[in-house]
Amino acid sequence: LRQCEQYLQLHPKMKMVETYDTAGSAKMIAENNLVGHAAICGRYAAELYGLKVLEDDIQTNKRNFTRFLVVTDPCNATEFKNQKAVDKASIAFTLPHSQGSLSAVLVIFSFYGMNLTKIQSLPIIGREWEYRFYVNLTFNDYTRYRQSIDAVRPLISDFKILGEYAEYK
Structure with a gap:
């Protein structure tokens, strides 16, 4: 609502x-x-469900859309076995609260050709001045994407890949 x-x-x-x-x-x-x-x-x-649309585009943010995450056993996941189909990823990580820590990570992503389409920080409850960063990346080369992840790992904590998928076009 x-x-x-x-x-x-x-x-x-x-x-x-x-x-x-x-x-x-x-x-x-x-x-x-x-x-x-x-x-x-x-x-x-x-x-x-056979309902009449009374009014279109009632959302406050006209660029709003809902994302869905499908969770499955990797052995049963057949849709994206082809890495060439994967060109977008959602990741999450934390950083130490120190000058330039986020900048260092962003420079590495840029070096590897990652395009950040979203970055959001949320405070970590119970840990003053610490934030979890949620990032969406798009890329043309899956190998370079994985290399960028390997390159930033020493700088970040609590790293999670939330999803890897084909960008909706």
């Missing part, structure tokens, strides 16, 4: 009820024939 906050503020008489997911709310309305109810969901979900 927060992603559509400005739109919802224009309609103060609407009663808002949060559900576990957007498509699930559309399904619930359709299956229970809830007249006078509406779901904030994508066009695909509305069409899938």
Whole structure:
């Protein structure tokens, strides 16, 4: 609901009820024939459940989109076995709270030809002045990407690859 906050503020008489997911709310309305109810969901979900789209593009940030992470056993993952299909990665790491620590990591990523499409820092609860960095990288060469990861490892802590996938184009 927060992603559509400005739109919802224009309609103060609407009663808002949060559900576990957007498509699930559309399904619930359709299956229970809830007249006078509406779901904030994508066009695909509305069409899938036979609902009428009342208004498009109600999100506050017009460049907003939702990402999904699929978790599976690597032995069962067949979709991205071809490294050539992989050109984007989401990673997370922490750094020591010292001058230039983030800059040093970014210089290495730049050297290896990584394009940072997103970087977000969040404070680590219980650890003053320490942050976890979430980074999305795009690249043309998977080997160079892996080399960049190896090169930054001595400078970072708590490193995790959150996902490697083909960039949506």
